[in-house]
Amino acid sequence: MTEQSEAATQLPADVDAVQQALVEWYEDDHRSFPWRETEDPYEILVSEVMSQQTQLNRVVDAWRDFLDRWPTAADLAGADRADVVAFWTDHSLGYNNRAKYLHEAARQITDERGGEWPRDPEGLSELMGVGPYTANAVASFAFDNGDAVVDTNVKRVLYRAFDVPDDDDTFERVASELMPAGSSRVWNNAIMELGGVACGKTPDCDGAACPWREWCHAYRTGDFTAPDVPEQPSFEGSRRQFRGRIVRLLGDNEEMTLDTLGHRIRVDYTPDGDHGREWLRGLLSDLADDGLVSVDERDGNPVARLR
DNA sequence: GTCCCGATAT
DNA sequence: ATATCGGGAC
Numbered sequence A: 001m002t003e004q005s006e007a008a009t010q011l012p013a014d015v016d017a018v019q020q021a022l023v024e025w026y027e028d029d030h031r032s033f034p035w036r037e038t039e040d041p042y043e044i045l046v047s048e049v050m051s052q053q054t055q056l057n058r059v060v061d062a063w064r065d066f067l068d069r070w071p072t073a074a075d076l077a078g079a080d081r082a083d084v085v086a087f088w089t090d091h092s093l094g095y096n097n098r099a100k101y102l103h104e105a106a107r108q109i110t111d112e113r114g115g116e117w118p119r120d121p122e123g124l125s126e127l128m129g130v131g132p133y134t135a136n137a138v139a140s141f142a143f144d145n146g147d148a149v150v151d152t153n154v155k156r157v158l159y160r161a162f163d164v165p166d167d168d169d170t171f172e173r174v175a176s177e178l179m180p181a182g183s184s185r186v187w188n189n190a191i192m193e194l195g196g197v198a199c200g201k202t203p204d205c206d207g208a209a210c211p212w213r214e215w216c217h218a219y220r221t222g223d224f225t226a227p228d229v230p231e232q233p234s235f236e237g238s239r240r241q242f243r244g245r246i247v248r249l250l251g252d253n254e255e256m257t258l259d260t261l262g263h264r265i266r267v268d269y270t271p272d273g274d275h276g277r278e279w280l281r282g283l284l285s286d287l288a289d290d291g292l293v294s295v296d297e298r299d300g301n302p303v304a305r306l307r
Numbered sequence B: 001g002t003c004c005c006g007a008t009a010t
Numbered sequence C: 001a002t003a004t005c006g007g008g009a010c
Helices: A003-009 A015-028 A041-051 A058-067 A073-078 A081-090 A097-112 A132-143 A152-162 A168-178 A184-198 A217-221 A239-252 A257-263 A278-290
Strands: A293-298 A301-306
Touching: A015 A168, A015 A184, A015 A301, A041 A132, A058 A081, A073 A097, A081 A097, A081 A278, A081 A301, A132 A184, A152 A168, A152 A184, A152 A217, A168 A257, A239 A257, A239 A278, A239 A293, A239 A301, A257 A278, A257 A301, A278 A293
Parallel strands: none
Antiparallel strands: A293 A301
């Protein structure tokens, strides 16, 4: 038995009906987001990068503000990295590295590709910060030319509906098998909408009128387990938290000495203590490696700034 | 305190 | 393979 047909055995025999039910359900009614009104790859990419880390309802304002400030990839490419990172922090968008990636991707498009966007997932994957998920999302929503996206929503849906084993390669194969060829735009919107409104962590099958109830393994058995998600380290007191504070402070202050910075990110900062200069130097050095911050000596005194 | 969530670097 | 990367909602 080939790999392909193994994937097919996960799915109902009447795949066409399954596909049609979902697309009709989506087209009949769905949440409205502004990025669903555009086919501009730059605008789509910005929305996808923001959505990877932030709840959708909070992304709307940030997305509008971002495009207001940098309306095109060329505008973003010409911006100072520090301004983009500061924007990210001001809008509480989390992982600052993604602001850097977005800036770098805009530079790649503008400087290396003459403003031309790749129109397929393979080409899009060459952009900084664009992995398999984002490549397929942009290819789908901008060009209707992607493969099935596989994010945690999709995994949860496939796991529950068709009892797909919790294995990345299998999710990829089944998701691809299930997608109606050539309809990635509506399909990927629809299946993620399903994961968002009907098949979330706590499912709402009847309330959301899930179109797959008649085929759904979980609906039949009552077992709505979802694939395991890796457990989280606590944020409070983490180095992430302090990195965030540093970037936020440097967004508001052109440059700061190490000790000033130290005292403002934690009350128990003492230059020679456990969480003192040495500790702070470590954080700053990682931030510098990430290309977010630079540290230089000024009058024999180390100062940090956003880069 | 728990959940969310993909990409990169190593 | 695995560690790392934020911060708000609940």
